[in-house]
Every structure is written in C-alpha cells, then in structure tokens.
Amino acid sequence: MVEGNTDRKSVFPLNYLSFHYVSLAFPLLLPAFMQFQSFHIHPLPSSDSGGSKYVGARPDRRHSSIKQKLRTYSHKVKLAVSLTGGMEQGLLDQENFSCSICLDLLSNPVTTSCGHSYCFTCIKTHWDEEDQRGIHSCPQCRRTFKPRPDLCKNTILAASVEQLRKTGLQAAPADHRYTGHEDVTCDLCTGKKIKAIKSCLVCLASYCEKHLQSHYDEPQLRNHRLVELFKNLQENICTRYSTVSAAAERTERQRELKERRGNIQQRIQDREKDVKLLHQEVEAINHSADKTVEDSEKIFTELIRLLQKRSSDVKQQIRSQQETEVSRVKDVQEKLEQEISELKRKDAELEQLSHTEDHNQFLLNYPSLPALRESTHSSSINIRPLRHFEDVTAAVSELRDKLQDVLRDSWTNISLMVTEVDVLLSEPESKSRADFLKYSCEITMDPNTANNYLLLSEGNRKATVMDEPQSYSSHPDRFTDYCQILSKESLTGRCYWEVQWSGRVYVVVAYKNIIREGGDSIFGSNDQSWALDFEQNMYIFWHNNIKTSISGPVSSRVGVYLDHRAGILSFYSVSESMTLIHRVQTRFTEPLHAGVCFVSETGFSAEFCELK
Template sequence: MAHAAVLLDEDQFSCTICLELLKNPVTILCGHSYCMGCIKGCWDQDDHTGVYSCPQCRQTFTPRPVLNKNTMLAEVVEKLKKTGLQPAPPVHCDAGPGDVVCDFCSERKRKAIKSCLVCLASYCETHLQPHYESPPLKKHKLVKATGNLQEKICSHHGKLLEIYCRNDQQFICDMCTIEDHKGHNTVSVATARTERQKQLGVTQSEFQQRIQEGEKELQDLRQAVQSLKHSAQAAVEDSERIFTEVKELIRVQEKAEVSRAEGLLERLEQEIAELRRRDAELEQLSHTEDHIHFLQSSKSLCVPPGPGDLPSIKPLFSFESVSKCVSELKERLEDVCKGEMSKISKAGRAVGIYGCFTEAGEPSEARATAAEVETCPLCMEPLQKKQRLICTHAFCTVCLKRSVGRLGLQCPVCLKALKVVGDQPDGQMTVKRRQDCFGKECFCITYNISSGIQKEAHPNPGKPFTGIQTEAWLPNPCNWESKTYEGQEVLRLLQRAFEQKLVFTVSFKYTATGGAADRVVFTDIPHARNLYECSEDGFLKKVRAALRVKFIK
C-alpha cells in the first residue's frame, strides 16, 4: 500500500468541499467521495426542496441517500497521514510558455507542479520533496501550481484569504475578522463556494428551462412556416385549377358566341345582297317607258321584306363583366396576401431572438428590435400603452405585466433585466425640505429641462422642443407603526423614474394661432402643483400606483 501511495496525488484524497484530506470518507451514488460532515452539511441545506445533488457533477437524488463510511478509502487516507505522500522519482520538465515556474530553480527553470499556500511559493518535483519528508512542512497546504498566489493573500496582513465576508462580498483573512470586518457575517471560502455553486445550479436550471422553452417556440415557428408553405402551395394549386376551369368556360362561351355571330353575319350579307339586287331592278324599272311592264314588275318588287326575312340581331355576349370580376378578385387576393405577409413579417422581425434571414433565405447576423416594429412581440397586435425597455424592446403594458408575473423582472425577448425607459429629455431634479401650512414636513421638487432638439423617440425628430421649469410638492407623513416616512420612499421612487426618463415626455400640441408647438409635459405620474393637492387623501397611493405600472416599486 505504501508503494501504491508513491504514485498518488494528495488532491485525489481531498474533499472538494473543504479542500482538506478526507475525514470519515463517504462515497455517494455517483461515485464521488466527500467528508461525511461536509456532505451532510451540504445536503442539510437542501432539506426544504427534497432534492439532493452532488456538488461536483450535479447529479440529483431523491430521496436523500443514506451515507455509509468508505472503510477502504478511510484506511488509505490514514496511512497517507502517517507516511505522507512519497512521490515518484523526479521527472525533470523544463517550464514552457504558460507554465508556472518553480521559484527555487536557479539555473534551468523547471515546471512547478505544486504551490504552497503557507510558503507562498511554487515548487517543481525536486524542490517539493521537503514538503513530503519534513514533519513541519507536511502540515502546509499544497494546491495545484498556480501563478496568482499573491491574489490569494491578504494585502494588509499577508495571510491566506480563506474567509468570505457576506456583508462586504469580499475575501478576507482571519485577522480581518477581528479588525475591519469585526461582527460581519463571515463563512469559510469552501462554504461560500458551495452556496454559490448551488445558486449557479439553480441559474443553470433556469437557463436550461428557457432553452427548452425557446426550442419549443422555435419548433412551433418552424411548423408554422411549413404550414404556411403547404397552405400557400394548396392555394396556388386551387387557384390554378379554378382559373383553368374559368378559362375553359370562357373559351366554350366564346366559341358559341362567335359561331352565332358568324351565322348572323352570313345571313345579314345575303339579305343585303338581295336588297341591293331589288334596288337595282327598281332603278332599272323606273326608267322603262312600257307602262304595262312597269306595273306588272313593280308589284313584286315593291313588296317589303317580311319580319322573318331579316335575321334577328341580338346583342353579343360580353366578357367585360367577367374581366371586371376577375380584376376585383385579384385586388381582394392581393390585399389579403399583403395583410397576411405583413403580419408574418412583423412577427418575424418582432421575435428578434430567432435572428433574421437574407433575401436568399440565409441566416443573417442582423436582429430587428421591437422598437423598430410597432407591433407587440407577445400578442402580435399594435402596441397598446407602449412600454419601452432599456434593451429597446417595446411591449403593450398589459402584455409586459403578464410576462413579469410569469418570468419575473426581465425582458421576455432578450431576457435582460427589465428596466422601462421613456423619452424624457435630459434635465435636472432637485429636492428641498419644506413645511406645509399645518407645519408638517414635505418636499419641494424642482424640475428643470432645457429646450433642445427632438431625438428619434420623440414625435418630430430633428425639430426643436420647448423645455420646462416647474415645481411639485410631495407630503412626507410618518407611519407610526413602522416608524417610516412614506414620502421619503415615494421620493426615492420618483428619483428612479426621473433617471429612467419616465416623468416627462415631449408632446405635440397646437397653439391658438394654429401653429405647431412641441413642448415638454408631465407623463401620467401624478404631481401636486401646490400644497393643497399635496395634502389630498390617497395622493401618495396614486403616485405609487402610477410608478408600479412602470415597474418601479
């Protein structure tokens, strides 16, 4: 066994939670080993969920596994404690680019294999031997060779950073806990790592869930595209079939009408020829001097053609009505297609998370934001009470509120932190404490926004607007139960709203002379313009409610 230890590394017998040699080692179902106390403490924090996981591979177990001591591993660890690690004969390896260099090699720099957190130095295989052989050095903490040892040392006390301060969120040494961080909430670095790893595990699960949801939406969109293609192909085939039948009907009707017209033409030509013959005979008869012949011949020539002699000429069938119907149908089809394609285009541009495509159908790096499309990406309808986020995506107020209830305070398209922003021009907000007519404390808020040029988000980009300088009042009543001042809380929320450019906007109005005037005005956040409005019951609640709609709370 002693000979086997020669080829073993101490890290193989260290607990990944406390980073020390295993104490009462246990091996869990996934095959990883830990100190019994470490894994118990880790799983005790998961009792409220009922799901237990391995800190290394994150494999989950339900119910909580029963822990039994690994006797064989315990014996190996005990022998290692007694004999120490006896590494194999040194294998000299010169340090290369990116390798940690041994601090004790004087001539040829060797590659370091271990770093000592007590000596604050790195050692190659040769210079590491004393740490395996000398009893005092055996107690030193060895880790894998690292080049940033100074980052693990306290700059004030020169001691190892092995404690994490939750209050200040920084790594400290044991001396810091009795000086600058006295009384702070501190834990060991190993415990902090375990807690953070759990948080990352939860975050990773959320990412995986969002990926699954995104893949499902992507699959639904692809199916919708396929359905659209099949529907379009079916519509084209039906249209071709229907119009082919219409063409055949038109040709049959055309053939019948042409045949009837040609018959009428032939009869009409015959009748005209007969009339011309009679006319010539009458002309010739009118010049004869034989009265008896004239009277005998004129009797038959003067008989006019009967009703049945001339063909009955009816109006020919016209295809103008057919052409008109086809033209109207074409226009209606074009309108329907344009409307549907517009919806599809807006939907595709609004769902920027899936990317865009070039004219050739290839994926493009360009992504359209909801700010470019006046359509809500959630309901695919025109924006109602538009809410624009700092990531430039815009949504209906109701749709965004539902999304927050489902996903939390994050953009439902790009998943960035949700922060509503407005189109308020740059300005200043100052606050002074005052007293109202009853001697109660209140705040006097002064807003000052200078005139300037409108930007892209304003009604008339590039045109000037008139600024504003005004005052507003805010009460500051004391809640004696909680011993808090509600006005101070609302004031902080108003300051956030001003920073997010939500208090004012540029409104397009008409003057009495009919000219246009763009000026800065208040949004729908209530403001008291005098002390009387300020003292109205429920005024602060109205302000809170208006800010809550803009997700400021």
C-alpha cells in the first residue's frame, strides 16, 4: 500500500478505461505496482525526539541497483500504459507487442537485460549465428553480452500477448511494406521481409523503418553513418575503410595510382637515361682499356727490343774483345814458338860441338858460332788474374738489379694508377659488419719484416712477443729497433680486416718503403704510417709523430676499413655491434700494408682474424 494521501489516478489514468481494457492491462500493471510499492519510503516513529528514520532507505552502494530496477519496471508500466491508452482509442498498435526480428506478435517472448523483447526462437537463432564470434548482441541496440545469456520466458508479457490474440485486435501489416523482386530487404527481418529504407556503413546492413529506429534512439548507434540504400552493400563497401562506397574509394585510389604511376614512369625514364649513360661509359672504358693494353704492349715490346739490342751489343763487344785478345795472345805465342825453335837449333849445334874429340877442331869451330840474339819478350809473361770477362757479368747483373728496382717502383705506381680508375663515385661507407665483410681480405704477416723478438704462428697470421730472439735470417726489410711487423699483402681499393689483440698493441697501415731502423722507424712517428694505439681505457692515434687522444670503450677486437682510392681509413670497435673509433681522410700515394707494433712486454700478441 502507498502511504499517505497519494492519488493513484495521478500515477496511471485508469479512470478513463473501461473494465474490459483494464482486464487486459492488469497483468502488466499489478507487478509494476507491487515492485514500486516495495521501493517506497516509509516514515516510522523514531525512538528519539529528533525526528524520524526511513526504513525503506538504502545505502549509497545500493543506489545504482535501485535505479536499475526502477527503470526496468518503469518500462513495463509504460508498456501497460501504451496498451491501455491504445485500447481506449480502439487503435491498439501491435508493434508494441511484435518481435523486432520477425515483426510478428511475440511468440514465447523473452526479454534481454537491455530491455528489448523477442520471440524465443528468433533471438535463439540470431545468437546461434553469432556463436562463432563468441560475443552475442541485441539486434536493436547492439549491446553485447558475454557470455551468452540464458533465456527465460517473460510470463507477464506472454499473458498480455495472449490476451491480445483473444481479442482479435491484431491487424495485418500493409502490403506496401513488404519487399518486391527488386527491393532491398531489411537484414534483421527473419519472417516476412520488410523493405529497407536506409543502409548503415558501420553495421554493413540495411534496415526497415522499425529496425532503423534503434539507430536514432540508442546513443551508441547514433554516430553510425546512414546512407541511401545500397544493393549488394557488402560488395560496394571499401574493405579497408568500411566508410565509403568502393566506387568512390576507387576514384580516389585511381587518382593516387595515376600519380604513383607517373612517378614510377619518371623514375623509369631517369633510370633508362642512367643505363644509357652507363652503357656509353662501358664502351668508353672498354675502348680506353683496349687502347691502353695496345699501347702498353708496344711500350713493353720496345723495352724488350731495347734490352735485346743492348744484349746483342754486349755480346758483339764481348766477341770482338775476345777475338782481339785471342789474336794478341796468338801473336805472342807464335813469336815465342819461333824463338823456341831457334834456341833448340842453337842448342843442338852446341851439343854437337861439345862432342868434338879434336881439341884443335873444337877451338877452331867455337868462335864461328853466332851470338845468341836478345829475346823480344821479357823473361816472363805478365797475365792478369783469371777474371777475363767476369767483370762484364757483374756489370750486367748490376744493371739487372737497377732495372728491377726501377720496374718495381714503376710497377707500384702503375698498379696504383690502374686501381684509381673508378668511374662511379665511392659508395657510402658501410654501417653494419655484414656490409664490411663484403670487402674482407686475407692478410698474413711477412716474416722478412718481423722483429727478431716476434714469434709467428697460426699460418703467419699471429705474432707474439718473446723473451729470446728468434732465428731469422738477415734481411733488409726487417725491423731492428721495435717489435713490429708488416703484412705480406699490399692493399689497394676497398679492404676490411680485423685484429684480435692482447696487451698494448698498435694497429697500423704503412707504406712498404718505411724506414726499418732508428727512432723514426716506429709506426706513427713518420709520414709513411698511421697507427692506432690501445692504452688502458682510451685510444691514441699517431701519424707523423702527431698524437690524437680518443675516448671510448676499448675493445680487444678492432676492425679496419680502407678505401684507398677515396683516401679513407677507419677503425672500428667490434663486439655485438660496430662502433666507429676514428676515421682518417687523406690521400694515399702508394699501396699500403697492414701491420702491428708491440710495447715490448713478453706475451703480448696480435692476430689477423680469419673472416668468413
């Protein structure tokens, strides 16, 4: 019961209804009144004199629950009022009791928690289709439910619908609302299909007037984009944006496509020009190379002819001198042989006279003997030491050595000129170790340059400082005053190598003709070498005895990148990543050699790493 003098007619206008219509609405009104009564506030006498307490009041934490229940039963009350009001006018609208899916009177009605009612079969079928998504929604307001709610029959609503059926007030829908052959049907109608009047580009569905109403009533649906009807809506919606028609989207994309094609075609034209230019450059390179080879062959042929002529001249001179000397010797030999013959004849006469027995005859014949003539030659022949033409051989050998020196120096310059023929600009320096490894080269140490206190191992890739000198043969290329060594290979073009070290080590590049002894022979103290020194927690770069200190974490593995033609020398710390330590930009005039130098501490080592 409602406390006080509250007039029930002020809540519901039942005094205007006939008893017949009240009987139809009563099943809806009674539960609403009962629930409303349970939430009314009852003033009760207070135990103290300060006023009264309210038994029906709820704490704040239950306020929202009360509001929700009030809204639910208010909906039922409104439904009853709608029913009774429509009955009073004799124009009862069956849509208030129709399923929004099949658009027929509710059959075995159920009500979702959002307040919308459907036939049990209709909503079950709808949710069965949504099982794969795992989320179920209200067909009208699109509110989602997870997990799938249990469906229970709304007995009050079922009784009201049954009363409507008995009164015979149900009217058939107008024929013009149903779809024809060419019409677009409502996607939510499951029974008789109603004509759709709008399409939603968010829902990707078309709706009749009834099912479209939720897009105007429900806040979460009001921002959906409604457009005029689309046939084959799914096929005409842009799959990327789902907001405009595929035709409109294609027009925009077609414009972008045309612009992109224009850019691509322009790039193609530019690249074709580049290809043509490169083709011409290839022809020019081939022509220049062929002519240079031809000219070089002529020059070397001339050199060979010159050497052959000089060889022939030397041969002719030797033969001429040979003939002259032999002739002189033979003349002397002939005269000596004549003198020998005469002497032998005189000796025979004297021997015969010595055998004469008659003393008078001996004395008579002795004075008649002719006197012995003086020899035209000295008593001995002076002959030079047995060298003959060996001095000529020595002179030719000296010429050969000088030519070899000239050819070696000239060949170095020629090789450098050949490698500097580079039509294209140098590529930007690599950033990753994988890029550097494309230029990796195998480097070994030259034993002829090793200081006597360095022990070579690992196929001459590793050098270690020792206590005792090693048994190396004497060689003009050997470093005598410092524990340092150069590579056997000369370096031109683009090269990359890595050095693993322990102790204190200089990683170096130098020219082949660097001095080998004296204070200026240490790497970095002259203009013929570049050295990176690792000292404690820092680096020091040396060139021409100028010191540059470099801060940064010291790594026991260092990568060296050389671009000889571009004059670039870079040192990198190698660990999990490549970190630039120092870069030099200069002009190299000769091929370079890699090298290492040690502070003379036993056990210090450095190795040219094998790179894969």
